[in-house]
Structures are given as C-alpha cells and as structure tokens.
Amino acid sequence: MAETIATPTDEAANAPSSAVLAWLRLMRVYHKIDKRSADLMREHKLSVSRFDVLNHAGYREGRTQQELADALMVTKGNICQVLDGMEADKLLYRRRSGRTNHIYLTDEGRELRAQLVPIQEEAIDQAFSALTGDEQETLLGLLRKLDRSLLTSTK
Amino acid sequence: MAETIATPTDEAANAPSSAVLAWLRLMRVYHKIDKRSADLMREHKLSVSRFDVLNHAGYREGRTQQELADALMVTKGNICQVLDGMEADKLLYRRRSGRTNHIYLTDEGRELRAQLVPIQEEAIDQAFSALTGDEQETLLGLLRKLDRSLLTSTK
DNA sequence: CGAACACAGTTTACAACTAAACTAATCACT
DNA sequence: AGTGATTAGTTTAGTTGTAAACTGTGTTCG
Numbered sequence A, B: 001m002a003e004t005i006a007t008p009t010d011e012a013a014n015a016p017s018s019a020v021l022a023w024l025r026l027m028r029v030y031h032k033i034d035k036r037s038a039d040l041m042r043e044h045k046l047s048v049s050r051f052d053v054l055n056h057a058g059y060r061e062g063r064t065q066q067e068l069a070d071a072l073m074v075t076k077g078n079i080c081q082v083l084d085g086m087e088a089d090k091l092l093y094r095r096r097s098g099r100t101n102h103i104y105l106t107d108e109g110r111e112l113r114a115q116l117v118p119i120q121e122e123a124i125d126q127a128f129s130a131l132t133g134d135e136q137e138t139l140l141g142l143l144r145k146l147d148r149s150l151l152t153s154t155k
Numbered sequence C: 001c002g003a004a005c006a007c008a009g010t011t012t013a014c015a016a017c018t019a020a021a022c023t024a025a026t027c028a029c030t
Numbered sequence D: 001a002g003t004g005a006t007t008a009g010t011t012t013a014g015t016t017g018t019a020a021a022c023t024g025t026g027t028t029c030g
Helices: A018-043 A048-059 A065-072 A076-088 A107-127 A133-149 B018-043 B048-059 B065-072 B076-088 B107-127 B133-149
Strands: A092-097 A100-105 B092-097 B100-105
Touching (some): A018 A107, A018 B018, A048 A065, A048 A076, A048 A107, A065 A100, B048 B076, B065 B076, B100 B107
Antiparallel strands (some): A092 A100
16 A cells, blocks of 8 residues: 555645635635725725714614624723724714713714715626625625634634 | 605615615624634634734645735735744745745644634634525625626725 | 836834833722 | 722823835837
8 A cells, every 4th residue: 555545644744624614715705805895985085984884873873882882793901992083074973871872973973974885785686796796695695604603702 | 756665866865776784784794703713712812813824825835925915905015014024933934036936834833724624614614504505505606706797906 | 118106025114002001090899 | 888890981102004205227219
C-alpha cells in the first residue's frame, strides 16, 4: 500500500466541511454587501450604524436603548455613543422614564429616514437580484432556521 | 372605492422584500457566529483577525500581503498592521521580493495554526448543526451564487 | 534613456465597536 | 421599610477596521 488515493491526515488539510464552506461564503457575502451599504450611506453623509439606528428607531418609536442594542446586535455601550452623536445632530431625542430612555425621531430624523430607507431597500434588492424569488425564500428559510438555533448570547 | 384592502403608501412601511428579510437574517447569523468565534479565539489569546491571517497564510505559504487582504476582505493597510503585530510576536515573517512581501509562518505560528484550526472548524460545524447536510449544501450553493454575482469592489 | 504611470506596502488620523467598571433606578422579599 | 440583587444607561480604555496620503519599486512607451 505504497500509494494511497487520498491522505486525509496529510499536511494538506482535509476537505473543509460544508459548514465551513458555507461560513466562508456567508462571510464574503456579508462583507461585500456591508461595504456596498457603507459606500451608499457615505454618499448621504451617514454611517451604517446611524442608518441602522434611524431605521430601527423610526420603525416603532419609543423603543428603549437596550431594545435597540439587541435588535442591532451591538452593545448597549455602543448604542449609547451613537445616540449621543445623533441626538447632538438633532436626528432624535431621548425621553427618560424611570431608568429607561425611550427614543423618538425628530422631524428631521423622520424625514431623513423616509428619504434613505427606500434607497437602502433598493440597493439590497439589487444586491440579491442574482437569486430568483424562490431562491431568496429558500435562503431566508435556511437563515431563519440557523438564526433561531443560535442562542442569543447569555449576557 | 372608499376602502382599500391594502394601503401600500401608508406610513406603516410596505412589507419588506424577501431580499431585505434575507439580508437582515444574514446579518444576524453573521454577527452571532462571529461573536462565538471571537469568544472562542479569545480563550486562546488570539483575535479573530490574527486567526484568519494565520489560517490563510498557513494554508499556502508565500502569499503576498495584497493577496491576504483580498482573501480576508480587509484593506491592505489593516493587513499591514496585523502583520506588524504577528511578526513582532514571532508567529510569521515577511520576506521581501521586489516591491512585494511574501508571508511565511514560523514554527511557532505553524504549531498554533495546527492547534486552532480544528477547534475553529469544530465550532463552525457545531454552529451549523441545526441544518441537515442537504440544507447546508443548499445554503452553500445559494451563497456561492450570490457571492459570484457581487463584483469585487473596483479598487 | 527617462517621464509618466501603476502598484505593493506603510503610515496616519479617525470611526466603530467591545469589555468592563461605574451610576443610578427598580424590584423582590423578609 | 430595608437590604440585596437586577437592570438601564454611561463612561473609559483599548482593539479593529477604514480611507487617504505617502514611499518606494517596477513597467510602459515615446
């Protein structure tokens, strides 16, 4: 048995699992679309994080900072900083109630949101346009299943 | 026609397109798994970016910095900084050739890589274990199609 | 040749994010 | 009511990333 057909324990790595391959692709897709978004938002003098806050806070007003942090998958410390900036720029304001802050958009913020949300949606639709409607649904279903199986970090 | 069945132009946003829904899920999945990876790597005193460089540079040695930057979807400026640190820590070294640098792992770097790659792969397999093998293949196929349709940024 | 260009890598200034410590308000329970 | 645990938000120090200017090397072609 001088020559094996395949040598799984070789220096050359084993074939990566489909999970690893899927993860690598997912990373690439994420980064590419994220960069597109960043470029798009920069054209409108806004960062992605500010847009996300504007979008989410405006979707249903009166949310707390912690709710925003959870929804956007960032720390409450980060949200606090982003809100500081946006409040200073009069895009939104905090209304304290006990120990929680509720976030409301200003007219200016609401206007900016109304202007940018369709542009962003258009860009996302365009980015996904290589997939058919059915494929998008399939992808969504798989990602949803995966998402639900990943416990929200216990912290 | 006093009452419409649906009012697409309402204040309440239109139903998001499947592309937008897929993008939101993809973001969530990316962040959750990325955070898991970061936590896992931190246990081994390594950052995700260093692990990525170690993994990629070790997969085929002699790569240039620009190749690494492209593969990891970060700027060459960032790679340069990460390499500075890793070179200082004796995980790898640069070998200049003309105007390009080729990257090689030290024995220590190679050893660390051999130790961590299986751990990381295990974690990824585990993260994707909610999907069946077929589902993982389907997901991979869709992501690959999507990835290929997204031009690498022209820069 | 040599001027103009292209390109790999480096540096710098800054933005975005985290972890962790801290402050302050609320809750649970005897 | 009082004390201890919990929770929302803030602050701080440090990490990771970017964009853009800069350096130095190679390449093209009149």
